[in-house]
Amino acid sequence: MRQFNPTLECAKALDAADPMAGFRDRFYVQEGIIYMDGNSLGLMSKDAEQEVYKILDLWKTRGIGIWSTPGEGGIPHIDYPDILARGLAPLIGCDADEITVTNSTTINIHQAVATFYHPTPERYKILMDDLNFPTDHYAVQSQLALHGYDPADALKLVRSPDGKLIDEDAVIEAMTDDVALVLLPAVLYRSAQLINMERLAAAARERGIVIGFDLCHSIGSVPHNLKAVDADFAIWCNYKYLNGGPGAIAGLYINRKHFERIPGLTGWHGNRADTKFELRLDFEHEKRASGWQTGTQPLLSMAPLNGALKIYGETSMATVREKSLNLTAYMMYLIDEKLTKYGFSVGNPRDDAVRGGHVALEHEDAIRINEAIKAAGIVPDFRFPNVIRLAPIAFYTSYEDVYEMIERIVKIMEDKEYEKYENKIGTVA
Ligand SMILES: Cc1ncc(COP(=O)(O)O)c(C=O)c1O
Structure with missing residues (x-):
């Protein structure tokens, strides 16, 4: 049972007892700024910066020799995604050879759907919810069109009853005989609902349906056990909770039971490692997740992720999750205590198990208030039409940050500072 009270002393006591407090200094946390947008773009860590310098130096001194130079674990830089896979595997509970790091999230959705979607006249639909991030929908729509289907018919949408949460029973009910593949988010980008992946994957499996998950809003914040989930594939970005850098290279999980499959999108870096440089014209698939790579991997984009993952090796996902839940619980407590009287409400699930x-x-x-919040030195994230997303990050957000943020919002509301702003949304956040 968590015990909070609305004083600054409470925040200070929580920080004093925080086993993760020491990680904050490993990041570039800007003085006076309260950063609550680590679920859009995580802050830069000093380890990430160092790793970029290391790669730059190798390029400077070795030229093309960088690719064969052994890196961590003796793995040559040509196989750098394998180094990253070793760091990522414990975060999502699978084997390292079931992970590769490549492309953007969106392209990895294309890759996964192109690999796993083999429609027949009877079974040709792709099932999604209507709350998943638009790029997932766009990718699936274009894959359906490439197969000659009209997305208006072949994309089966389960609609949220309230525009905030997915109804898992309705998703399972929609897994009918005409559905070939299901793509769902693990955590919803707007409402932060955490879905029961194990239950949904089991339901899909029983019905002979392929299922994949978008882990963008969960990886690095919520522990996963993909071995237990037994999904067919997963995709994610590495720039949010994982702090891999703006537009960092993305992740792809292929369940090892599918290693024999031929990737939907092939390229020479997915060819068998031992014959890749023989440059034969016939593709020979490397039978592990790295077989789903396509072109030459961007070392300068992968390097910061390798650095950023170091901190995960110094703690556990259970510890990260515990602090994350405590931070969001504390924030909700302060919202209830200090902000509801100004017309605010909490739109995410309150239960730890589904948050x-x-x-x-x-x-x-929210649009104007979000502008005033930014002007007050807080970095939030706005999601249309009325959600201000606030992500306290276990590695670098203190309880005092949360306290101070709520105090600044109280002042904005008391002084009606938001009235200075237009009711118009900007570009990114
Ligand atoms: C759930 C989800 N999927 C995908 C993306 C973005 O995909 P990409 O990394 O290709 O830009 C986001 C971005 O915020 C997201 O929230």
């Missing part, structure tokens, strides 16, 4: 890593603060005047 991801951020708080969805809702207000009917």
